[in-house]
Amino acid sequence: MAAKLIDGRTVAKEYKEKLALRAQALVESGVTPHLAVVLVGENPASQVYVRNKENACIKAGIRSTVIRLEESCTQAALEETVEKLNADQSVHGILVQLPLPRHLDEARVLRLIDPDKDVDGFHAMNSGRLMNGQKGFVPCTPLGVMELLRAYDIPVEGRHAVVIGRSNIVGKPQAMLLLHANATVTVCHSRTQNLAEITRQADILVAAVGRAGFVTADMVKPGAAVIDVGINRVDGKIVGDVDFEAVSEVAGYLTPVPGGVGQMTIAMLLANTLDAAERCGR
Ligand code: NAP
Secondary structure, rough: OOEEEOOHHHHHHHHHHHHHHHHHHHHHHOOOOOOOEEEEOOHHHHHHHHHHHHHHHHHHOOOOEEEEHHHHHHHHHHHHHHHHHOOOOOOOOEEEEEEOOOOEEEEEEHHHHHHHHEEEOOHHHHHHHHHOOOOOOOHHHHHHHHHHHHHHHOOOOOOOOEEEEEOOOOHHHHHHHHHHHEEEEEEEOOOOOOOOHHOOOOEEEEEEEOOOOOOOOOOOOOOEEEOOOOOEEEEOOOOEEHHHHHOOOOOEEEOHHHHHOOHHHHHHHHHHHHHHHHHHHH
């Protein structure tokens, strides 16, 4: 294997230790950082994600409240829950676990979250702030990717970064963060022509597609940093978007799945919650 492995587990652990100190300082100043998570229904993956978030909060010294609503919950009941959390001054961060059951209007609910408590960074106000280079909440996964690049001293400025995927949660904010870090950024998607030709130009290649083994060795420039955001379940195993074995022979750096980007997402959620609490405590 030629590529250096980017160890998200270790980076996230060290990052969370620093966050715990920030949480402790807040508590000592009389502010208990508090994240409220709204979970609707019984989606098994969502249950696991919420439990992981809850445990991470507890470990870091952040108060965590999970509000569980029935699968059959109405739009009005969900909106009322969010409004209550908006008004609750003890709550600094609000997260509505996605996906919501199909009968609920996700976009409407996300719009309702107070942008200053929107620790997932999905509110249009925060997307706008990111676009304009203003301070706001940035979605946790792309933020985590930037932290990994920083942790491994991977240069971004002046480099060509190619992002595959243009979702509001990963691809677009990722492209924006790389642009703010002075990379030259190309965003690819399902209508991109000659994809491999473009990805082969990337010094930094971020895959956020949602297809197992999508990025093959011939799509990667020798020595490139390849960041695999994908989480795909294949035969009961979690794998990324990158053909790990083959790409590890070509890339300079590579994130494993699991143990890469996923580890950073929760760390960034905690960081966003502390940012919210610190702003509030001032
Ligand atoms: P998404 O909303 O489904 O977006 C996928 C993107 O991939 C779309 O922009 C799509 O293009 C593009 N795409 C699909 N097929 C393609 C193809 N053949 N060629 C080029 N582009 C193609 O997914 P997402 O929410 O961004 O998530 C992406 C992956 O990251 C998923 O596996 C998800 O589970 C994972 N994820 C991981 C974390 C983490 O913590 N590690 C967090 C969030 C998401 P179009 O726009 O043209 O359709």
